[in-house]
Amino acid sequence: MAKIKHNNFLDTVNEVFTDAKQKGIMHLYAEGDDFSGRTIGVNNRKLFHFGTTGYLGLEQDERLKASAIEAISKYGTQFPLSKSYISNPLYRALEEHITEMYQAPIIITKNSTLGHMGVIPNAVSDEDAIILDHQVHWSVQSAAKVLKNRSVPIDMIRHNDLNMLEDKIKGLTDKKKKIWYMADGIYSMYGDFSPLKDLKALSLKYPKLHLYIDDVHGMSWTGKNGTGYALGELGEVAENTLLFGTLSKTFGASGAVLVCSNEKMYHEIKTFGGPLTFSAQLEPASVAAATASAKIHLSPEIYDLQKDLGERVAYFNALLENTDLPLIDKNHSPVFFIGTGMPKTGYNFVNRLMQEGFYVNLGIFPAVPVKNTGVRLTISRHNEKAEIKSLVEAMVYHFPKSLEETQTNRSRVFGAFKLEDPSKEIEAKQQNNNLTITQEDSILNINKDMWNSSVGKQGVFDWQGLRFLEEVFRGNEAKEHNWIFKYLIICDSQQNPVLVTFFTVGLWKDDMLAKVSASKKIEDIRKADPYYLTSKVLSMGCLFTEGNHMYLNEAHSEKSQALGMFMKSIEILEQEFEAKMVVLRDFPKNDFLHNYFQGQGFVRVQMPHTCIIELDQEETVENYVAKLSSRNRRHFRKEILELEPKLCIDVVQTCTSNQLKKVQELYQNVHQNNLGLNTFSFPEKLFNSMSKHDNWEFIIISLKEAPENMIGVMLCYKNVEKVYVPAFVGMDYNALSKYYTYRQLLFQTIKRAIELKYDIIDLGMTASFEKRKLGATMEHQYAYIQSSDNYTLELMGILE
Structure with missing residues (x-):
């Protein structure tokens, strides 16, 4: 196997999203002349909306709307200046209210993604290190990666694995000034929580540990003044902690907020925070709406809203408790994830629910592993209990039908998520009377x-x-x-x-x-x-x-x-x-x-492309070379033919012990030099076994002036269907540029296959440029991976 092409990640995501789009699941457009939050228009139908991140429904609050409208009337649609120079007149009140909410210094950012890009490179010094939870939001990971350009080490732990985190902290404590652990407060897919109290205890045990918490999904619906899950667990934003909240999603407006009680760091970030310095500031309507929301958060009303939402979430949890649906994480957040396992089952389930009148989201790669696809749904104050109950009834009815229609079963789904199936369904054995x-x-x-x-x-x-x-x-x-x-x-x-x-x-x-x-x-x-x-x-x-x-x-x-x-x-x-x-x-x-x-x-x-050469039954070396392009023939004469007289070319079936030792040494040269395909070495007995096997032979190149000096070897297999397979190569890199050893080995491989009157030379993957110069044709090759x-x-x- 050969080196993978490294543009694969975006290509893979594009394929998965395109597939979901074709199934009518993603990249949809909401329809309608208005929007209440309770329903959403999709494909000429009004569906009950169970996909919002506005859990408290504040985006539809008349006070926020009125404030936004008034701000536009007074200040226009935007305030087109960098905030570093001057803030629009509404900013001061917003900052004062948000500061009062958190009882700590804050910085308003355009959104959380730009906020992370501005804060992380500023807060993390070249003497620090970063450890990421592997499910921390993409925006945090993306901002952290920028620091690789400054040689800041970045590592990762498995999700919420504090033992793994502590091991990495121990390895960095004596080497780094600060160790930043970056995580979400509440994770956006499964709605599960970060163990923040344990993290706080760990930071007390290891003073160099600093916490960077993105709590945008924990905001507003919980915590004092709606300041979120993270602050509620931590008790305060200590000097070793940076906390991100949001002014969008549940908050109902737009923007994000950084909370930082370290005075020196706060001033550094606010003075020059990359995108925070150069990006446009929030629009007047967003600032005004956020201010109106902050006033609600600072009033007793926020607790009434939280209680109202909490009752709906509890009701949904109670209904789910009486089903055998695969709920991936049971908690009191408004985010729920029902596993479907395979994507096609997820597509089917989502489409069935939409046909029943419910809009839900599909959780899919790369947010989750592909075989951990599922339905991500949320509960908000827009949802009435009657429709919540109807949604659960629809899921109970359609889930087994989706499994059946996509030729899967409960045990496969529960197994994919490592859950115990409460129904104890016994899976039927594979049966087919004809197969x-x-x-x-x-x-x-x-x-x-x-x-x-x-x-x-x-x-x-x-x-x-x-x-x-x-x-x-x-x-x-x-x-x-x-x-x-x-x-x-x-x-x-x-x-x-x-x-x-x-x-x-x-x-x-x-x-x-x-x-x-x-x-x-x-x-x-x-x-x-x-x-x-x-x-x-x-x-x-x-x-x-x-x-x-x-x-x-x-x-x-x-x-x-x-x-x-x-x-x-x-x-x-x-x-x-x-x-x-x-x-x-x-x-x-x-x-x-x-x-x-x-x-x-x-x-x-x-x-990488695989390379094949098809040979005519009456092929000769001369005829084969004549088929090459004029340019490739020139290279062939100069880089192969002219050097061939200086070389000893031997086709060896059984090697001596000294030859085998040299063959193994040359192979190891290539193996160790190819970290792009980083595999374990092969066992020592491999080469001896090849030497004893009738189907293997060695094309060996040595110098005529020193025949004992082997500089290259091609390890070739003779398939019974007359396919010649140069499976592995070994080379002395000191002689490579002088004798064009690899090209010479390729040519000698072609000569040998013609001599044997084989039909095909399977040159395999990698080095396609070199192989094409000698007449090979390329074919695209793909692998399918499930992790x-x-x-x-x-x-x-x-x-x-």
């Missing part, structure tokens, strides 16, 4: 002709190749060198194969597909802890093979049923071996399975 599934642990138990005629037509995974791999990757001392092989064969009633593939379970480095910059940092830690950031992965194929690892009879009438059995088998294997990730590979760009895999909770990532959580993805993002 049978066989699972084997060794290729020795599988018919050779059937395997080679279906899956084994390429790469190093014909029957003989897999027998070789089983021997090499079993019984080794190091755990990373031992793989579990699983073969899946689904046949129809006539015993004709419908779907055939194989999987391996092995230990992978989590940064295998990350950028080199991330792998370098991680490898430094692995010097002391070799298995740092490694995970068990269930992968179609293995790290030794490339190509189409799955045979599927696309014309078979029961293809869909076979795919369902295949997916269920993957889930069983994933649970059995406690794999943290499932990888399906390698598929072409326009593969018809794309929508199916995506609906099953897999995200598609683009791999148990987004922690590794988020971590790699901050380390790169």
